[in-house]
Amino acid sequence: MKALLFLGCTVPVRNLNYELSARKVCQALGVELVDDPALACCGYPLKGSDQGHALVIAARALAQAKAHDLPLVALCSACAGTLAEAEHHLAHDPAAAEAVNRELEPLGLKYEPGARVNHLMRFLLSEVGLEAIQAKMSKSLEGFSFAPHYGCHYLKPAEVIGGLDDPENPQSMGQLIAATGARAVSHPRLKDCCGGGVLGADEELAGSLAGAKLAELNELGVTAMVLVCPFCNVMYEGQQKAIAKRLDTKFKVPVVYLTQILGLGLGLSPDEVGLKLNRVKPKELIKAFKE
Amino acid sequence: MRLNDCDPGFKHQVAAEPGGEGIRVCFGCAACSARCPVGANRPEYDPRRIIRAALLGRREEVLASPLIWLCSSCYTCGEVCPQGVRFTDVLTAIKNIAARAGHAPPSARITAELLAKQGRLLEVTEFENDKRAELGLPPVEQRPHDFQSILGLEPPPEGGEGEGA
Numbered sequence: 213m214k215a216l217l218f219l220g221c222t223v224p225v226r227n228l229n230y231e232l233s234a235r236k237v238c239q240a241l242g243v244e245l246v247d248d249p250a251l252a253c254c255g256y257p258l259k260g261s262d263q264g265h266a267l268v269i270a271a272r273a274l275a276q277a278k279a280h281d282l283p284l285v286a287l288c289s290a291c292a293g294t295l296a297e298a299e300h301h302l303a304h305d306p307a308a309a310e311a312v313n314r315e316l317e318p319l320g321l322k323y324e325p326g327a328r329v330n331h332l333m334r335f336l337l338s339e340v341g342l343e344a345i346q347a348k349m350s351k352s353l354e355g356f357s358f359a360p361h362y363g364c365h366y367l368k369p370a371e372v373i374g375g376l377d378d379p380e381n382p383q384s385m386g387q388l389i390a391a392t393g394a395r396a397v398s399h400p401r402l403k404d405c406c407g408g409g410v411l412g413a414d415e416e417l418a419g420s421l422a423g424a425k426l427a428e429l430n431e432l433g434v435t436a437m438v439l440v441c442p443f444c445n446v447m448y449e450g451q452q453k454a455i456a457k458r459l460d461t462k463f464k465v466p467v468v469y470l471t472q473i474l475g476l477g478l479g480l481s482p483d484e485v486g487l488k489l490n491r492v493k494p495k496e497l498i499k500a501f502k503e
Numbered sequence: 504m505r506l507n508d509c510d511p512g513f514k515h516q517v518a519a520e521p522g523g524e525g526i527r528v529c530f531g532c533a534a535c536s537a538r539c540p541v542g543a544n545r546p547e548y549d550p551r552r553i554i555r556a557a558l559l560g561r562r563e564e565v566l567a568s569p570l571i572w573l574c575s576s577c578y579t580c581g582e583v584c585p586q587g588v589r590f591t592d593v594l595t596a597i598k599n600i601a602a603r604a605g606h607a608p609p610s611a612r613i614t615a616e617l618l619a620k621q622g623r624l625l626e627v628t629e630f631e632n633d634k635r636a637e638l639g640l641p642p643v644e645q646r647p648h649d650f651q652s653i654l655g656l657e658p659p660p661e662g663g664e665g666e667g668a
Contacts, residue, residue, distance in 0.1 A: 224640075225627060232639075247641055250649075253622065253650070257624055258614055260595060260599075261598060261611035261614075264599075267521075269653060272649060272653070315653055319653075364575075364577040364579070365576075368577070368582055369581055404540065405575050410541065410572075413573055421541070
């Protein structure tokens with residue numbers, strides 16, 4: 213099974229632990245990830261102020277994916293969401309597709325409906341399947357507890373992304389966590405937004421959104437919170453210290469990517485899944501899997 | 504509020520913008536406001552009030568308000584709206600109109616310039632690719648040409664004043 217990897221802007225520069233573990237997990241599950249250096253930004257950062265150009269940039273990536281005739285999988289939820297929304301919009305609006313193609317023509321590209329866009333986690337669940345993933349697990353993470361953070365663009369808008377998860381009662385990350393033998397913890401702030409979308413506009417506001425969840429998880433004492441998006445990581449791991457300081461409190465909530473714990477379950481070492489690069493490290497987990 | 508200060512055409516302008524058409528069907532139930540995580544932390548940010556002000560035609564007040572840039576784009580409002588308004592998209596439409604009227608935050612211009620310069624938001628230098636190579640990851644490239652063409656922006660001059668933006 214093959215898929216075209218959409219790295220986006222943030223992951224290949226700031227989140228090498230996510231990229232490394234995602235590649236290793238795919239390898240272990242028999243999914244071949246194809247790289248195309250021409251793929252770059254998804255358009256999301258421009259959408260708020262210039263959605264016309266943002267759509268052309270997304271359509272550029274969709275046209276490139278179509279040329280490969282491969283499903284497009286993204287590690288970042290904002291990339292996956294933006295590209296899936298663009299495909300949904302353009303496939304249902306021939307006039308918009310025509311307008312986009314006028315911009316793409318000088319680049320030698322043409323948008324045509326039919327690109328298959330997915331987040332890597334949803335792709336693995338729908339194409340490899342939970343049972344097959346579970347069957348490949350060779351090491352148990354029993355005794356550890358993880359709090360999944362679904363984030364927003366992984367689940368919504370349901371009319372574009374929907375099918376696998378109900379945004380009001382998401383299950384997919386919990387199922388993957390449970391497949392490793394670990395316990396997936398549910399909690400009142402499970403569906404909270406990380407606030408990353410407003411970090412640029414208002415740092416204090418963004419921090420109060422993320423801080424409420426961090427405080428709750430700190431209280432619960434989980435092994436780590438589990439992410440599938442680098443934007444959420446900016447808030448929960450990158451900003452964790454600053455947020456605690458602003459809230460005049462102390463918390464230490466280890467943060468991992470879902471691909472990192474899937475990798476440990478698949479028999480990879482902590483180094484192979486990049487746990488050295490995590491900034492708020494799950495020390496007990498690393499200790500248990502060292503050697 | 505004076506009705507003479509209102510622009511009854513504003514709602515039509517919003518509705519004509521991609522994603523803005525949902526404003527036509529809002530009946531003001533405030534399900535969006537009830538579930539908005541930004542509003543929970545910043546009560547002055549209230550999706551229903553923003554829609555209401557747009558429907559009333561309070562054009563300048565809406566477009567110049569810093570509040571419209573506080574949406575975290577979590578899409579919760581759209582999931583709970585009984586009318587299918589998709590408030591996130593309506594607000595994107597409003598923000599796009601505001602940006603064309605000169606009200607975009609400075610980050611909007613900087614983002615476009617970075618894309619035209621690098622073809623990606625974050626710069627990739629030898630340093631980044633060395634780190635990637637150490638982990639066995641393939642190099643990433645900067646190919647800004649397509650982005651310059653799409654955005655209609657010239658590449659910044661080498662070593663010129665575009666540095667350090």
